Amino acid sequence: MSKETIELLRSKLGNFQIEYTDVNGTPAIYIDQKDVIEVCNILKNDESLKYNSMVDGVSVDRFEKKNRFEMIYNLVSIDNNKRLFIKIRLDSKKPEMETLSGIWGSANWYEREAYDMMGINFRNHPDLRRMYMPDEFEYHPLRKDFPLMGIPGSIPLPNK
Amino acid sequence: MSQTILPELQDGEIKNKKSKILEALESEDLSIQFTDALDNEMVLNMGPQHPATHGVLRLLVSLDGESVKKCIPELGYLHRGYEKLAEACTYHEYIPHTDRLDYLSPMANNVAYALAVEKLIDLEIPERGKYIRVIIAELARIQSHLLAVGALLMDVGAVTPFLWAIREREKILDLYDVICGARFTTSYTRVGGVAQDFTDESLAGIKKFIDDFENNLDDMRSLVERNKIFIVRCENIGYLSKENCIDLGLTGPLLRACGISRDLRRDEPYLVYDKLDFNIPVYTESDCLARYYVRVDEMIECVKILKQCVEKIPAGQHNALQSKKVLPKKERVYTKMEELIHDFMLINFGVNPPKRESYCAIEASKGELGFYIISDGSGHPFRMKIRSPSFCNLQALAPMMKECLISDTVVIIGSVDPVMGEADK
Numbered sequence: 001m002s003k004e005t006i007e008l009l010r011s012k013l014g015n016f017q018i019e020y021t022d023v024n025g026t027p028a029i030y031i032d033q034k035d036v037i038e039v040c041n042i043l044k045n046d047e048s049l050k051y052n053s054m055v056d057g058v059s060v061d062r063f064e065k066k067n068r069f070e071m072i073y074n075l076v077s078i079d080n081n082k083r084l085f086i087k088i089r090l091d092s093k094k095p096e097m098e099t100l101s102g103i104w105g106s107a108n109w110y111e112r113e114a115y116d117m118m119g120i121n122f123r124n125h126p127d128l129r130r131m132y133m134p135d136e137f138e139y140h141p142l143r144k145d146f147p148l149m150g151i152p153g154s155i156p157l158p159n160k
Numbered sequence: 161m162s163q164t165i166l167p168e169l170q171d172g173e174i175k176n177k178k179s180k181i182l183e184a185l186e187s188e189d190l191s192i193q194f195t196d197a198l199d200n201e202m203v204l205n206m207g208p209q210h211p212a213t214h215g216v217l218r219l220l221v222s223l224d225g226e227s228v229k230k231c232i233p234e235l236g237y238l239h240r241g242y243e244k245l246a247e248a249c250t251y252h253e254y255i256p257h258t259d260r261l262d263y264l265s266p267m268a269n270n271v272a273y274a275l276a277v278e279k280l281i282d283l284e285i286p287e288r289g290k291y292i293r294v295i296i297a298e299l300a301r302i303q304s305h306l307l308a309v310g311a312l313l314m315d316v317g318a319v320t321p322f323l324w325a326i327r328e329r330e331k332i333l334d335l336y337d338v339i340c341g342a343r344f345t346t347s348y349t350r351v352g353g354v355a356q357d358f359t360d361e362s363l364a365g366i367k368k369f370i371d372d373f374e375n376n377l378d379d380m381r382s383l384v385e386r387n388k389i390f391i392v393r394c395e396n397i398g399y400l401s402k403e404n405c406i407d408l409g410l411t412g413p414l415l416r417a418c419g420i421s422r423d424l425r426r427d428e429p430y431l432v433y434d435k436l437d438f439n440i441p442v443y444t445e446s447d448c449l450a451r452y453y454v455r456v457d458e459m460i461e462c463v464k465i466l467k468q469c470v471e472k473i474p475a476g477q478h479n480a481l482q483s484k485k486v487l488p489k490k491e492r493v494y495t496k497m498e499e500l501i502h503d504f505m506l507i508n509f510g511v512n513p514p515k516r517e518s519y520c521a522i523e524a525s526k527g528e529l530g531f532y533i534i535s536d537g538s539g540h541p542f543r544m545k546i547r548s549p550s551f552c553n554l555q556a557l558a559p560m561m562k563e564c565l566i567s568d569t570v571v572i573i574g575s576v577d578p579v580m581g582e583a584d585k
Contacts, residue, residue, distance in 0.1 A: 024279060024518035055409045055552065058532050058545040072532070074519065074547070078406060078420060081427045085519070106409030109555050117243070132236035132584060135190070141244055142543075148248050 002027045005082060012046055013039060021087075028072075028085035033097055036088060040103050043075065043084070051075035051084055054100070057110030059118040063144040068092035069120055073100065073107070090120060099125040117142035185220065185232065204566070208237040212315055212570035215580030217554070219573075223566060231561040231569070233554055238584040246544040250510030251277045251351055252487065254544075259345040261548060261582040264307050265300035266346045267336070268524040269582075274349035275430060276520040276531035281351070281513040285480045289353045290431045291473040295366065296339070296348060297431075297522070298462045298469070302373070303332045304525035304577075305455040305462075312452060312574035313384055316393040324380045331369055338362045351511060352486030353479030363470060370466045377459060394449040398560040398572040402446065408556050412527025412549050413454040414576065418446035424523035435472075438465050448575035455577075485511050510539025526550055526577060548582035 005027045006020050016039055019030035031039050043051045056074035069090040076083050088097055099122040101107040109131065111122045116130040119140035130137065139146055139154060184192040207218040216237035222230045242261070246254050258273040259266040271293045278285065285293075310325030333343040339362045340348040340355060348355050384390045400408075405418045415422055423440045425433040441457035443450035480486050487506055488499040515537040521530030527549030536542040553576050560572050 024516060026519060053406050053409050055411065055528060056530065056532065056545070056547040058543075060534060060543050074530075074532070076409075078422055081422075083428075104409065105404070105407040106552060106555060109551065113551075130236075132239040134236075141241060146244075148244060 005084070008048060009084075012042060012049060023085050026083050026085060028087060030087045030089065033088060033090070036098055036100070037103070040086070040100055043086070044103055049077065050079050051077045051082075053078055054104035054106050054110075057107060057114060059114035059120055059142070061118060061142065061144045064092075066092060069095040069118060071097060071114065071120065073104075073110075075104075094121070095119065096121040096123060098123050101125060116140070119143065206569070208234075213573055214311060214578060217573070217578060217580055217583075219557070219569070221561070221566070221569065226565050226567075228561050228564050228566060228569065231558045233557050235551075235554070235580075235584055238580045240585070242585045243544055243546060246541055248540065250507075250539045251513075251541070252506065252510065255349065256345065256347045259347055261546065261585070262304070262524065262526065262529070262550070262579045263344070263581045264579055265304035265525050266344065267296040267300035267348060268304070268522070269529065270346060270349040271297045271300075271431075272520075272522045272524060272529045273531060274351060275522060276518065276533055277351050277511070277513075279520040280516070280518040280533050280535060281485055281511055283352055283480055283482060283485055285353050286477045287432070287474050288357075288476050289478045289480070291469050292354050292358055292478060293349065294431050294433065294436070295358075295466060295469050295473075296354075297524075298465050299332050299335065299366075301525040302459050302462050303329055305459050306332075308525075308574070308577040309452060309455050312394075312448070312571065312577075313390070315570045315574040316390055318384055318387070318390060321380045321383050324376070324383075328373065328376055328380075335362065335365050335369060338365050350479070350487055352482060357478045358473075363473070366466065367470055370463050370470070373463055374460065377456070381456060391449065393568075393571055394452060394575075395447060396445075397448045397564060397568050398451075398575055399445075399447050400556055400560050404559055405446065405556070408559075409552050410527070410556055411552065412523070412525070413451055413458065414527070414553055414556065416441065417443050417450040417454045419444035424521060424528060428521070430520075430522055436465050436468050448571050451575040512537060512539055521547060524549060526579065526582075527553060529582075546582070546585055548585065550578040550580070550583040551585075554578050554583055 002022060002025065009029065016035045017032050021028050043049050053076045054073055055076050058072040060070040060072065062068055062070060067089040071088045071090065073086045075086060090097055099111055101111060111125055112129060112131040114120045115122060115128055116133055117140060122128055137154065139151060202223045204221045204223055206221055207213040208216040218234040218237065220232040220234065221228050242257055245257065255270060255273060258269040261269045306325040306329045310322040314322040336346055337343050340346050402418045405415055419442060421440050421442045426440060438461045441454050443453055483502045488503055492499040493503045513535045515535060517534045519530055519532045521528045528547060529549055530547035532545040532547065533541050534543040557576060561569055
C-alpha cells in the first residue's frame, strides 16, 4: 500500500525536491521549506491524491545543531482512506515557515499550539496567539531546553 | 461575569460603528482601555466557570441583541503539560496519565495509548487480550455518549433523561469496579495486554448490562424524541457544511452527522474490529439533532459489538508472553528470580523501543484519538504528541455559532461534546 502511494506521489510531485520516508508503515515525505505551499496545494486538490483533511500538526524539537525544529502534519484523504505525513525541517535559530491554515482550516489551531509550545513562527497566520499558556509567558515549554519543573517566577502567582 | 456594554442609543450611528472590544480583541496591543461603556457592542464572557461549557472552556461572545456575531473560544485553563510530562516518564509510567485526558471515557484512552506503544515496539497481543480491549473500549464509548446525550438534553431543559442516562452510566462504572478495581481512573491496560484477566463475574455483569441497556435507552429516548421543545431547540441549530467539516479536520460523531461515513474501526481496523459486524450510523443534516441521533445510534451499535464479543471471547492468555517488554505477574515477581529481574528492568528503565517514529490512532467516542510517539531508543519517549479529538472539534465552535441565538450556544457546546481534559492536555 505504502509503495503504490509513494509511486503516485513521485509522479505528481516530480518537479519538487522531496525526500520519501515512512512513519512506521505510513508514507511520509519531507518537503523543502520553499515549496511547501505549492506542494500542499497539489496534495489537497489533485483528484487522485485528495488529502482534504488535516487531522494533526506535530512540532518537534530534535535538539540538534542543524535543523533543530520540525513540523509534521498528519493528512488524511477521506475519499481514498489514506494517510500521509508531511514533514518540514525548520531552522535552529529562527524556526519559521509559511502557514498552512489557508489550505487546511484546522492548521490554524495546530499552528497556534506549535507556536505556543515550541516557538515556531508561522508567516501570514491569521491569529498567531498562544493556545494554552498566558499571553505574557515568555518561554516555550516543550523545547528541550525548558526544564521539566518549569522556571520559577515565570508565571506570576496570586499573593497568599 | 458579563461586561455589559450597550451600543450608543442614537439613530443611525449604532450599526456603522465597529465594536471597540472586537478591535481590541483582534489587535495585538494589550493596553487598550475603554472609557465609555456605551460605545460598544455587548461582549459576553462565558466561562471558564460556567455550568454549560462542560468544563473550563471560556468563550468570548460578541452579541447584537440576542444573536451571536462572533465567538472566540479560549483554551488552556486545564493545561497540565502532559506532553512534556511524557518525556520524563517511562512508557508504563504514563498509563495513569492517559486516564486524565478524556476523563469521561478513561478506558478508551488506556486502549489507545497501549496500542500506540505496542505499535512502536512491534508487539502483538493474544486474541483474548484484544477482545477484552474491544469490550472495554465499547463500554467507554457508551459511557461517554450517555453523558454527552444526557448533558445535551439537560442543556435544552430536560432534566429527567439526564438522570436516567447517569443511572445507566453508573452501571458501567460499577462494571469497571469489578473489571479493574476502580471506577474512574481505571489505568487498566498495560503494554502487552491488560492488568488482569476478565473474571466470570465481570463477563456475567457485562452480559446483564447489555441485556437491560437497550430497553433502558429506549425508555430514555421515548421521553424526548417526539418532544417538540427538544426538536425545535436542536433542529437546524449549529449547522456546519460538509466542506467546512472536512476543512476543520473534524472526526467522530460531528463528521458522521454531516454525511461522511468515516470511522477508524472500519477504515483503519485495529484489534479485532474487522471480525465483528457493526454498522456506522451516518446522518446528513449536520445540526445538533443529527449529532444527537448519531450518538444514540452508535450506542445501539456498541451493544451489538459487545454481544458478539461476549460470545466470541476465546479462552487463553490475555497478556503477550514477552518477558523483556511485558510486566510479569506480581506473584511470580515475588517468588521467581528471573521475573524479579525483568520487573526491575522494566520499572526502572522501561521498554526500549527501536529508534523510530510511530503513529497509531483509534476511534474514541469523540473522534480520532492518536499518539504520535518519537523514540530515541531509550525507555521514555523523546516526544509524544497527543492527537485529541476534542481539541480539533472545538475549532468548529466559532463557525457553528455564527448568527445563532445566545440560548443556542449551550446546545451547540453540548452537541460538540468537548472534554477539556484532552483539549487542554
